[in-house]
Amino acid sequence: MLRRSTLSVLLLGLTLFLFGPACEASSLGLTVHVVPLDSDGGQTVRAHFSAIAPSPCPDLSGLCAVGEDCLVHPTSIPFNGTKPSPGWCVRQWQKTIPSDYNASISLGSNTELYVAVKAGPKVRANSGKLNNPAFVALPPPLRARVNCPHHFHLSVKDLDGDKVQCRFARPDQGECLNCTQHSFIELDEEKCMLTFTGNAPAGQYFIYLMAEDLIPVPKTRLNTDNPPLSSVPVHLSLTVEESASSCTAEPVATGETPKEDSTLFVLPYQQVKFDVSFMSQLESVSELAVVGPPELYRIGFKSVGPLSTMTMAWVRSENKLARLLPICFAANTNSLQSEPRCVWLYQREMRTLPAGTELKCEKTEMTLVLPVASLSNINLDELQLNSPTCPVTYNNTHLTARISLTGCGTKTVHSGSELVYTNTLQSVRPYTMVSRQPSLVLPLACRIPGSQVKGPQYKINMPTETETFGEVSFWIEFHFPGEGPLGRFTRIPRLRSVYMPPERVRREVESPSERNSTFTSSTNNTSASGDVGSRIQQLDLHVMSNCSVDRAELMVSNCIESETEDFAETSSILQQGCAASNNTLEVITTQSTAKIYRLDLSTQETKGSTMYVQCTVNLCISTMPSQKCPDLCTRSVNHRMLVNSVFTKTYTIRSGPVSLVVTTAAPQTTVNTDTTTTATSTVTSSTASVANESAAQSTTTSHAPQQASSMAAGVILTTISIFLQNIFLY
Incomplete structure (x- = not known):
């Protein structure tokens, strides 16, 4: 009876363990860089841990016990990101451990790591020194999409010049716990290349690998007797997401971004600095996710339309870090991720200075x-x-x-x-001299x-947005062609195509005469001055700012329209600075703080009598008087213009209801209707009566044609991110 009762308790406990909610989460990534210690012939090693933990970021107070050779790396510039949700952060520490090591490590109370290191001391015959295990760079958490195959290249280095290969961890050899291999993840062991086949449902998956270094042998020789010199763990996570976009729409590294696997050599107290740039045609980049060494500066992140850029810099001070330091980065949008890319910092070894120096x-x-x-x-x-x-x-x-x-x-x-x-x-x-000296x-x-330290060279205060651009506001207006405050530009317009077809081939700007002959002739059609109830065929969308600073330019990244005020269902007017279809043209003006887009409503998807419009905007000032801010929809985009420009925050502005039918008979002469002005505590914009309703929150007087009531209020909704100019390091 007692045995039966005991068995029941054990079964109940096992059931709760198997089916109860998990109290510990797996890490989103882990690498261990192992450095053998000469002091004891390599019996112990200094292990440099880098782990990615899901948010909220865990405390590291329990990693180092009293008396241990252990060091946690605090950083004033933490590595974190928002994708995949709910976000993540990087934790780094180093610890002296046995060369053959297995342990479970807790990061805070929510993340558990199992680490297996096989780096038993081996003296190399070619140098007489201890073997150095392979280094593997840790990328940010990987993302992919259902039914979209994807390759993930792992960046590896070896200080001894050995061949590095990767394989799946084996639970029977004590290298991992509960490490199921996924049928939709393939591995090229020779190239350390992971392939996601696309045949997986949305979810988060964990991949456990071991990286091994082998003595290089000729390809003609069979490798039957070439065992690995060491094995170190590599943990990765892959988040598979649903998406309706093309499988080739990911952001792409461009400009002066360092090449994959490139190495930058660093002397003591030397600063290395480089820019990374990405082009994303479908969605704007929301963050550049980075994993790198402690105190890696990441400054000047800018994302405007399809362009994004950021500067990274690292100063080699006295440190106990490994000689090889990887920096991995990827561009994240709401539903896409670029190919992760890694570069390496190599801390040059320096000889001891001679006596008398x-x-x-x-x-x-x-x-x-x-x-x-x-x-x-x-x-x-x-x-x-x-x-x-x-x-x-x-x-x-x-x-x-x-x-x-x-x-x-x-x-x-x-x-x-x-x-x-x-x-x-x-x-x-001289460059022409070749010397063996x-x-x-x-x-x-x-x-x-x-x-x-005293003086401005130690700390430079950057001007605020208000100091640079003044008190700015943005708004949206709708007018018939030839009417409104900028009617002189729309009456006989110079038009250019800003449509980029699906194959991503940008069109050249068409000549004004060609466009006028095909489109301008319709500006005086019956819908612009026709019967009440008739459907409007053309409207000019005005996006405007009150900024009066010289050389300030308005940039419109995206505009969407919806039949409902909550924007539950939308269709695009502008994407990444380009028109979503060839039914939208830009009216060329000489006013840098206004953009006008001519909409052909005869092909508009909206079937109702009202629409709402929402746009994202920035103001920009080029720091070089001889240059202009980047044009978001041109055949070639110069990322250097993005780096050399100052931007406001990115603002989202929304119109009130816009009538798509003529609501009032056209008068004999133009009649301007003033609306009341109301001060608000936030950044506000001009408004006007729309569809015979008064839109509130106005700080200026606006005018709209009575015959269509086609001018809409613009209200700034959210601030997405800050793009003030680069923060100087010194």
Whole structure:
């Protein structure tokens, strides 16, 4: 009886365990970079962990026990993202562990990791040094779409030059727990390439891999006796989402974005900086998701229409990080993700400076004294600083250089709270010279504590949007062709096509005469001045701003229309700055803070008598007087214009109801109707009577033609993101 009761309790507990709600979530990604320690012959290793945890971000207080060689990497610039929902963040730490290691690690109370490392000490025959396991870059959480096959390339490096391959983790070898292989995930082990076949329902899936390094052998030789030197874990997540868009519509890296797997070499206290840019024709990029080393600066994110860009920078200060540091990034839109791309930072190893070397840091300069005896086989005449205008002198015993902190090519970077002045003494040879003689690269740095730093060079306050553009407002108006405050541009218009067909081939701007002959002739049709109740055939959509700053330009990224005020069902008028169909043309004006689009309503999908319109807008000022802000719908888009421009926030503005039928007989002369003005506490815009109703929230007087009541109120709804100019690092 007791045995039966005990068995019942065990079965009940097992049932609750199997079918009860999970209290711990899997990580969304994990890599471990392993560095063998020479102090004990590689019996222990320093493991550098990078893990992606779902939001809310977990606490790391329990990772390091008292007395352990363990370090958690706090960062003032955390890595996080919003896609996939509910978001994620990166946690990084390092710990000395046995070379063969298996453990479960808890990140906070919600995320559990199982880690298996096989890096038993192996001395390489070719160098006599301990073998270095492979490095695998950790991408942001991966996203794909149902029925859309996709390849995911894993970026791998090996300090010893070994061949790196990837395989699925094996539970029978203690490499993972509950790690089911998915039939819709394929793996090319030789290339470390994952393939999602597309044959999976929407959901979140976890992939457990092991990366191994092998001694390279000729391809003609069978690899039957070439066991891996080590194995390190790689955990990935794949979120599969429903989508109705094309399988080839993902954002694409463009411009000066570094190439995949490229390596950037970094000297002590050197700053490396690069821009990443993406083109997304279908949806605007909402975020650039990044996973990288601690204190990686990510500044100046801008997303306007199809264009997006961001600058990344990293300063090598004194650190205990691995020599190889990956930076992986991907562009996320609401339903799409670009191909993840990774670049690598390589921290160059530096030799110990010879005895007698001195570097004195003074208020205005640093002075270097270097024994000549330590520079054997170095041609001293080839040595120069960042700027050749500052001399380097030497005699039989010492080399001396006096280096100005504000000249000689000296650069200023931030390292934590310190301000660091850097320069480099190096051998410089003519490009045409090929020499087998050794060369010298000697980085120099003077570190100034933040408490001692004074002056504007340490901290630069960026102007606010109001300081740059003034108090801005935006609004939407509708007018018949030839009418309204900009009627001089629409009466005999110069029109250009801004339609981009599905094959993404952008059209050239057509000549005004050609367009006028085919479209302008209809501006005086009967619907513009016809019988009450007749359907309007053409309307001009005006998107306007009150900004009066010179060289400020209005940019309209997207416009949608709906038959209902809640925009439950919509159709596009503009997408990423381009017309969604060839029934919309742009009216060319000389007013930079207004955009006019001529709508052919005879082919409009809206079947009712009323429509509502919503647009997303920015103001832009080019920082170069010789340039203009980027044109979002041209054959070639220059991302450099995006980098060299200042933007407001992105605003969403919405019209009131717009009548699609003539509601009032046309008068003999134009009659202007003034509406009342009402102050509001938020950014507001002009309004007018629409469909015989008064639209509130107005700060200016507006005018609309009575015969159609076709001008609508614009109300700023939301702020999407801030695009003020780049924040300087120093």
